[in-house]
Amino acid sequence: MKQKKTKRRSTFSEIWRNYRKNFSGMLGLMIIVGILVTILVGNFIYDYDTDVIGQNISERKQAPSSEHLFGTDEFGRDILTRIIWGGRYSLAIGLAAVLFSSIIGVVLGSLAGYYGGVIETIIMRLADIFQAIPAIMLGICFVTAFGQSIFMLTIAVSIGAIPAVTRVTRASVMTVKDMEYVEAARAIGANNFVIIFRHVLLNAMSPVIVQATLRIGGAIVGIAALSFIGLGITAPTPEWGAMLSSARQYLRGYDYMALYPGLAIMVTVLGFNLIGDGVRDSMDPKLKK
Amino acid sequence: MVDNILEVRNLTKYFKTKKGLLHAVDNISFTLERGKTLGIVGESGCGKSTIGRSILRLIEPTSGEIIFNGEDLMKLNTLQMRSMRTKMQIIFQDPYSSLNPRRTVSQTISEAIELNHLIHDKKDIEKRVSELMDMVGLADRFANSYPHELDGGRRQRIGIARALSVNPEFIVCDEPVSALDVSIQAQILNLLKELQSKLKLSYIFITHDMSAVNYFSDDITVMYLGKMVEKSPVEDLFLQPEHPYTKALLSAVPIPEYHKEKRKRIILRGEVKSPINLPDECRFSSRCQEFCDVCKGSEPQLKEIRKDHFVACHNVT
Amino acid sequence: MDKHEFALDVSNLTVEYVTSDGIVHAVNDIDLKIPPQKSVGLVGETGAGKTSTALAIMNLIPSPPGVIRSGKIILNGYDVLHMKDSELNQVRGSEVAMIFQDPMTALNPVLNIGEQIEESILLHEDVTRDEAHEQACEMLEMVGIDRSRIYDYPHQLSGGMKQRVIIAIALCCNPHLLIADEPTTALDVTIQAQVLDLISNLRDEYRTAMLLITHDLGIVADMCDEVSVMYAGRIVEHGTVEEVFTNTKHPYTEGLFDSLPKINDRKSLLKPIIGLMPDPTELPEGCTFAPRCRYAMDKCFKRRPSLNAISDTHEVSCLAYEDPVFSIERNKHGR
Numbered sequence: 001m002k003q004k005k006t007k008r009r010s011t012f013s014e015i016w017r018n019y020r021k022n023f024s025g026m027l028g029l030m031i032i033v034g035i036l037v038t039i040l041v042g043n044f045i046y047d048y049d050t051d052v053i054g055q056n057i058s059e060r061k062q063a064p065s066s067e068h069l070f071g072t073d074e075f076g077r078d079i080l081t082r083i084i085w086g087g088r089y090s091l092a093i094g095l096a097a098v099l100f101s102s103i104i105g106v107v108l109g110s111l112a113g114y115y116g117g118v119i120e121t122i123i124m125r126l127a128d129i130f131q132a133i134p135a136i137m138l139g140i141c142f143v144t145a146f147g148q149s150i151f152m153l154t155i156a157v158s159i160g161a162i163p164a165v166t167r168v169t170r171a172s173v174m175t176v177k178d179m180e181y182v183e184a185a186r187a188i189g190a191n192n193f194v195i196i197f198r199h200v201l202l203n204a205m206s207p208v209i210v211q212a213t214l215r216i217g218g219a220i221v222g223i224a225a226l227s228f229i230g231l232g233i234t235a236p237t238p239e240w241g242a243m244l245s246s247a248r249q250y251l252r253g254y255d256y257m258a259l260y261p262g263l264a265i266m267v268t269v270l271g272f273n274l275i276g277d278g279v280r281d282s283m284d285p286k287l288k289k
Numbered sequence: 290m291v292d293n294i295l296e297v298r299n300l301t302k303y304f305k306t307k308k309g310l311l312h313a314v315d316n317i318s319f320t321l322e323r324g325k326t327l328g329i330v331g332e333s334g335c336g337k338s339t340i341g342r343s344i345l346r347l348i349e350p351t352s353g354e355i356i357f358n359g360e361d362l363m364k365l366n367t368l369q370m371r372s373m374r375t376k377m378q379i380i381f382q383d384p385y386s387s388l389n390p391r392r393t394v395s396q397t398i399s400e401a402i403e404l405n406h407l408i409h410d411k412k413d414i415e416k417r418v419s420e421l422m423d424m425v426g427l428a429d430r431f432a433n434s435y436p437h438e439l440d441g442g443r444r445q446r447i448g449i450a451r452a453l454s455v456n457p458e459f460i461v462c463d464e465p466v467s468a469l470d471v472s473i474q475a476q477i478l479n480l481l482k483e484l485q486s487k488l489k490l491s492y493i494f495i496t497h498d499m500s501a502v503n504y505f506s507d508d509i510t511v512m513y514l515g516k517m518v519e520k521s522p523v524e525d526l527f528l529q530p531e532h533p534y535t536k537a538l539l540s541a542v543p544i545p546e547y548h549k550e551k552r553k554r555i556i557l558r559g560e561v562k563s564p565i566n567l568p569d570e571c572r573f574s575s576r577c578q579e580f581c582d583v584c585k586g587s588e589p590q591l592k593e594i595r596k597d598h599f600v601a602c603h604n605v606t
Numbered sequence: 607m608d609k610h611e612f613a614l615d616v617s618n619l620t621v622e623y624v625t626s627d628g629i630v631h632a633v634n635d636i637d638l639k640i641p642p643q644k645s646v647g648l649v650g651e652t653g654a655g656k657t658s659t660a661l662a663i664m665n666l667i668p669s670p671p672g673v674i675r676s677g678k679i680i681l682n683g684y685d686v687l688h689m690k691d692s693e694l695n696q697v698r699g700s701e702v703a704m705i706f707q708d709p710m711t712a713l714n715p716v717l718n719i720g721e722q723i724e725e726s727i728l729l730h731e732d733v734t735r736d737e738a739h740e741q742a743c744e745m746l747e748m749v750g751i752d753r754s755r756i757y758d759y760p761h762q763l764s765g766g767m768k769q770r771v772i773i774a775i776a777l778c779c780n781p782h783l784l785i786a787d788e789p790t791t792a793l794d795v796t797i798q799a800q801v802l803d804l805i806s807n808l809r810d811e812y813r814t815a816m817l818l819i820t821h822d823l824g825i826v827a828d829m830c831d832e833v834s835v836m837y838a839g840r841i842v843e844h845g846t847v848e849e850v851f852t853n854t855k856h857p858y859t860e861g862l863f864d865s866l867p868k869i870n871d872r873k874s875l876l877k878p879i880i881g882l883m884p885d886p887t888e889l890p891e892g893c894t895f896a897p898r899c900r901y902a903m904d905k906c907f908k909r910r911p912s913l914n915a916i917s918d919t920h921e922v923s924c925l926a927y928e929d930p931v932f933s934i935e936r937n938k939h940g941r
Contacts, residue, residue, distance in 0.1 A: 021626075180387035183347055184448070187379050188401035188455060189371045202391045332794035440882055441652075470651040471821060475865035475878035497795060504867035504876065523872065541799035543824025545866055547851035552828065556803050557796045560764050
């Protein structure tokens with residue numbers, strides 16, 4: 001009669017079980033994995049100095065052909081190579097920016113949501129003020145003030161998203177902290193630290209994670225935008241936004257030079273957004289039995 | 290000499306709201322004898338849950354004394370109160386929201402043991418958890434299940450095991466069966482009774498269900514709008530209710546027995562009024578079937594009309 | 607004018623929900639008949655299939671995942687399962703109306719209560735807006751709410767008053783059948799008494815038949831003429847209230863009674879039904895109650911019992927009664 005203990009399944013494996021059934025989510029995941037693999041492989045077959053930034057005047061502005069699949073730019077560099085190489089900046093900065101804004105936002109949001117009162121008022125009014133300024137303006141000001149390093153770029157792109165994360169976290173924490181299991185935890189002698197981390201944050205994270213995945217695409221567009229106006233990654237480093245920007249002057253006659261970096265941005269953002277939708281669906285507790 | 294585990298004196302809890310002071314609990318006093326059960330009944334909004342949480346200071350009372358094992362809990366600081374909670378526990382109404390959905394059954398049950406450093410050895414904790422699960426009738430195989438995989442009755446058993454894990458002497462049962470199905474309710478009520486005699490527990494049993502409180506308690510307190518309206522040993526209250534509200538409450542309970550004639554019941558007019566900014570009059574007067582002029586004059590105080598039977602009504606003497 | 611024998615005649619109704627975890631057998635081949643102006647209680651615990659039955663009668667089973675596999679539902683002469691949507695909308699409200707369990711979410715928060723009652727009247731009756739308004743005021747007074755409150759919004763009303771408004775909406779078109787799905791479960795005891803009193807008065811006045819879905823046997827005793835006890839999607843016992851309450855036949859019905867604390871007897875111990883309701887995706891082969899039944903014999907696990915008549919009005923689905931001397935504890939000791 002003795003039945004074996006059921007195997008312990010983590011929350012993560014449960015979400016993954018749901019996610020696998022999600023067609024568009026899996027499609028997005030395949031796109032992003034494909035892009036990552038391409039970037040990784042590109043790292044081995046291309047040499048930065050010769051293939052990526054090395055100029056070749058004799059082959060400049062060539063239309064796409066079997067030799068140069070996406071054509072070449074005004075300095076005769078292969079656009080496909082540069083897109084593949086440039087992907088690392090877009091992806092790395094995009095992910096780092098989202099990570100950064102999420103951490104800051106979650107900390108502020110949990111403080112505001114859990115403690116309330118004066119702390120909440122201060123944090124949320126600050127968030128209001130920051131949200132009133134367009135994110136791109138904040139980014140521009142930040143880069144102008146602190147310089148154009150990759151680190152500063154990451155922060156510049158993420159800074160505009162912090163108020164939104166704070167808001168989502170605060171709302172979610174406020175719902176969870178009124179649950180009876182939080183009261184139960186207090187009744188068995190848990191202190192605030194245990195309650196916040198073990199009981200509140202863990203359960204409040206779903207909307208934050210969903211929002212973060214959906215924001216990666218936005219962050220990538222943000223970097224591209226900064227690069228496009230010349231405040232992002234600087235030439236000759238191949239960043240998608242910067243490539244778009246330099247292709248702008250040759251739009252008439254050499255439209256492929258702008259087309260392919262633009263497509264790269266679009267496909268990547270689409271991939272991340274599909275993943276985000278998938279994560280949202282699979283984290284929805286209503287899908288769980 | 291009566292051994293009282295808990296004595297509550299003039300417990301009061303007001304909440305500040307935008308419209309004014311909300312009188313959740315107004316000047317409540319009672320005692321609980323060791324090993325006995327005190328039932329607190331009343332409808333939603335009467336303050337019964339606030340009393341339960343105030344006793345454990347999960348809600349900070351506005352004023353009053355809570356004397357537990359001879360010690361006034363109101364004088365303890367946060368840290369002392371935290372260790373005091375190993376002696377007093379609470380079981381919640383909703384078995385869905387009272388368990389952390391991201392933690393397994395054994396994690397939930399062992400948490401209090403670890404937090405209070407009751408047992409240090411990992412193996413011993415595991416042994417204790419399976420002992421507790423056995424005590425509340427949960428099969429061992431559920432140790433690694435998550436709450437959402439279990440039904441309401443089993444979830445409520447987890448909540449009971451969690452409360453028992455610190456070896457409490459006293460437990461507040463806040464509507465422990467209202468969210469459960471009839472056949473499961475009986476299972477849980479029987480379990481709580483069995484645990485009471487086995488572990489010599491004292492209970493405060495908060496409920497709106499008159500039949501359950503009758504089955505479960507030794508003494509009853511009837512609450513209306515934050516006030517105690519009647520207090521008596523169970524038999525006496527059900528045999529001879531005195532307060533008009535208690536009478537109406539008892540007659541409103543549907544009885545699962547066949548009766549040819551339609552049962553005569555007292556149907557109360559109107560609804561409970563708002564507990565904010567109450568005037569100095571009987572709080573039940575607007576719905577009372579025995580309403581007269583004195584009721585508007587002042588708030589009635591609890592009077593002992595028979596041995597151990599207290600009523601707060603101007604018309605009962 | 608009652609040309610039809612029954613206000614509601616359900617036969618062989620089977621409802622399933624197709625989910626990724628398997629097929630949920632919510633309602634399995636049930637029959638249910640409600641004579642005109644009679645009240646029938648449908649009793650059972652969570653997951654017994656009570657609400658699915660009610661939704662099927664209104665042809666409101668959400669699909670997907672719900673499927674009505676088989677059955678026939680005749681509602682005062684209308685074959686509900688074979689009607690066009692437009693005809694169905696006419697039938698819902700005018701022939702059959704439903705009161706839901708949760709009064710908090712059953713009203714639209716952005717419309718005042720007057721508008722919500724009028725809407726229902728305008729949909730089913732050929733009247734002008736002013737006439738509808740007047741009727742709505744009358745309905746409101748009928749359910750014991752002052753007509754001055756007709757412009758109130760749902761959030762200004764208490765739970766009991768919301769349920770009264772819902773009753774007003776349900777009855778405003780004078781339906782032949784009222785389906786009340788746990789109408790007072792969300793309410794306090796004294797308010798429950800008010801609302802039940804109101805429902806039974808209005809039912810007498812409007813001469814409406816009623817299907818009262820509840821888990822509370824006490825409410826059935828007060829409100830109903832007949833009662834069907836449902837377990838795991840099947841009706842296990844049906845009879846008049848007197849028969850089922852005083853001459854209980856099915857072990858499950860007995861278990862329900864024994865699980866309830868008695869208000870005037872606090873000494874006798876509760877006898878809960880052991881175990882849990884079976885998973886509706888994999889119902890046991892024999893009697894669905896057998897695993898929890900204290901009288902179960904070998905054959906109970908192998909063969910599925912059908913409803914057998916005990917009297918003209920009393921039926922029970924239990925194999926033990928093939929043995930003529932069998933009787934359950936409850937009836938041996940009397941009450």
